[in-house]
Amino acid sequence: MIRNLLCASLLGGLCLMGRSAIAAPESHDPIKLTLNDWTGELITAHIMGDILKKAGYNIDYVPADYLAQFSGMENGDLTVAPEVWATTAQEALQAAVKTGKVEDLGSSGMQAREEWWFPEYMKEKCPGLPNWEALKKCGEVFSTPETDPKGRYLGGPSTWGGHDEERIEALDLPFEVVHAGTDAALFAELKSAYERKAPIILWIYTPHWVPIKYKGEFVEFPRYEPGCYENPSWGINKDAKYDCGKPYGPIWKAVWSGMKDKWPGAYAIIKNYKFDNKTMGELDARVDLNGEKVEDVAQDWVNKHEAVWKPWLSK
Incomplete structure (x- = not known):
């Protein structure tokens, strides 16, 4: 009986260790999410950050210039750019990806x-x-x-x-x-x-x-x-570029290319993250029209929608 109890205890401990190992962050260094200067991006960053915290990761929020942030990701000083709009930053994203130091993790699900x-x-x-x-x-x-x-x-x-x-x-x-x-x-x-x-x-x-x-x-x-x-010869003005409207397209997620090796679990969460325009518009309104704090709005969404984001934790 004693031997069986010891075995059960040992096996239970190993199981707990196994569950802990799966849940444990691969590194305790902070994952640095950029904060740009518009409400929706701030909400996205804090929703991502809150979910990553629930998965055990340490998070830093770093104010960053929207276009200059890519150089910070290239050298590893910044980890995640939560919103990269195809309408205004597609060129900057593509240039950063070409260096091999920044990775495009695909669409956030929102269309810009x-x-x-x-x-x-x-x-x-x-x-x-x-x-x-x-x-x-x-x-x-x-x-x-x-x-x-x-x-x-x-x-x-x-x-x-x-x-x-x-x-x-x-x-x-x-x-x-x-x-x-x-x-x-x-x-x-x-x-x-x-x-x-x-x-x-x-x-x-x-x-x-x-x-x-x-x-x-x-x-x-x-x-x-x-x-x-x-190409200046493309459109109405044969001597100038930009003689057209702005592009439409997805809102991308971009990360430092070293993230997948240093924090593979967090990398998977960001890759799985999806949102939609309607929900983001509603959250924006709570901040800009109702005067709620970005952090409170993001935390409230995370608390109420575990069924939505919990599957994102699966690798």
Whole structure:
């Protein structure tokens, strides 16, 4: 009996050790997730981080420039870029992947669109919208004292890229780009203009709550093709690139290529991670409209949706 009990105890211990070994993080060094300067990315980063913490990993959140973050991943100072939008960072991602030091882990499940956007009431003031050619005659309609007589296009923070200055020049539009300091400032100005029915045209993106809350449309520029960004002879202006709209496409996940060897379990979690536009728009609204904290919104989602994310822990 004693021998059987000892055997049972030993086997039980080995089983527990086995379960612990499977669950144990491969390294206690912190996995560094980038924090960019828009609400949705911050939510994604914290959802990923909270799930990784539940799997036993140590997490650091590191504020990072959206486009410059790839050099940090190349040298291993940053581990995960949770959201890389095909609309604005596809070139930077591809260049980083070519170095062999950054890996594209595929789509997050969300589909991105980023483009010039205007409230519906602006169609009366600028007939012909949403066709981009209407803007050639409507510069003064969108002008402000700082840009008069040119129209003002309110762009996102300068760190977002997007080639808006090049697009204006290539398409010969009577507009000037004024960059918002933050995404919060961008949407605060939209709110103010919309309530007053004041002229405004600005950078809007989805997934987000703005196209749900406000009636408006994206400007329809010549449709993007890779040649537009690569070959000046591609489009309307044979002497300039960027004479088209911004690309549409997935929101990718990117990681330091050494992650799969140092933290294979965490690597699998990030690879399995999937989300959708509707849910992200709803979470964005809780932060931007309701004033909830990013960390609280992310933690609440993780707590309530274990059935969704638990399968992501499987390798």
